[in-house]
Amino acid sequence: MLQLPIEIHNEIVFHFVWDRPIRRPRPKPRWRDIEPLSLVCRAFRRMVLEAWFHTLCICRRQDLSIVSQYWPELPQWVRVFVCLHNLLVDYDDEWDLARFVNLREVVVQMLPFWDVIPFPCLANVPPSVTKLDMTGMGEIGPTDLEAIVKPFPNLRVLRLQPYSTWCGLCNTFTSSSFSCPVPSSLTYEGGVGLPAHFAQFLQPLEDLETLYITAKYDLLSDEEANPLLEIGEENKTMWSGECRDCMQRLYPDDSFREDWVAKKKTPAIHLPALKRVEWIFLSGDAFANETGDKSHFRPNPLHL
Ligand SMILES: [Zn+2]
Secondary structure: OOOOOHHHHHHHHHHHHHOOOOOOOOOOOOHHHHHHHHOOOHHHHHHHHHHHOOEEEEOOHHHHHHHHHHOOOHHHHOOEEEEEEOOOOOOOOEEEOOOOOOOOEEEEEEOOOOOOOOOOEEEOOOOOOOEEEEEOOOEOOHHHHHHHHOOOOOOOEEEEEOOEEEEOOOOEEEOEEEOOOOOOEEEEEOOOOOOOOHHHHHOOOOOOOEEEEEEEEEEOOOOOOOHHHOOOOOOOOOOOOOOHHHHHHHOOOHHHHHHHHHHHHOOOOOOOOOOEEEEEEEEHHHHHHHHOOHHHOOOOOOOO
């Protein structure tokens, strides 16, 4: 085996590390599961470390300084940067990612339900980053998008998992409510399907191809059931975030409803590269499982 080219060794080690089970919300394998391979020899230890730091989890901005001070090579290994954002962080300061020159993806996991926390300020994001995944925030409306997209001009894929859904009719955030059945997802192609006003604030993202957005919903009881609150297979109203109150109050007016749907079919602002908008529907329990309770999850990147 030692006669194999170094590239083959690297491939073997990478698959060994990343074929380990990952238990949510932890975004990478446990070190203790892969440590034995790192003890084979000096060369293997370096390969294992490089593979393991393909994903780096950081809770505090100061950890970035520690990484640079004690391990100057490490930022070059990182492809996925995970920012675990919680109440304890210094969210007024910038998280400078300039040294992560090979970064491809940024994941921000905020504590669920703490919608008062501002988004972390990520600065000098390398142009190689084309994916951003944000989970656990209370809400994301059109104006919040400005702060999110500004540091990421080259995004191709954006994934948002807010607790509340933006309704473009009443311009408020709420949990969605539907009558049965609720699809697991709705997919729109051809640049439609964005929540109202989102396109205006996503305009700077000229390369954005795909937006995934989660809608947490409550399922109405049989007594509350209402045909207006069914999405249905045909999805005649092109649901894209409208709240229960607006659908119940405004959709019985045929002319209003038809005008509203027509506007959604031909949006005023067209994002040039947008191919797909996918809404993912999660019940309250499923949403809690997806976001997880990260309050007890405090990985330290240097604590091996
Ligand atoms: Zn509404």
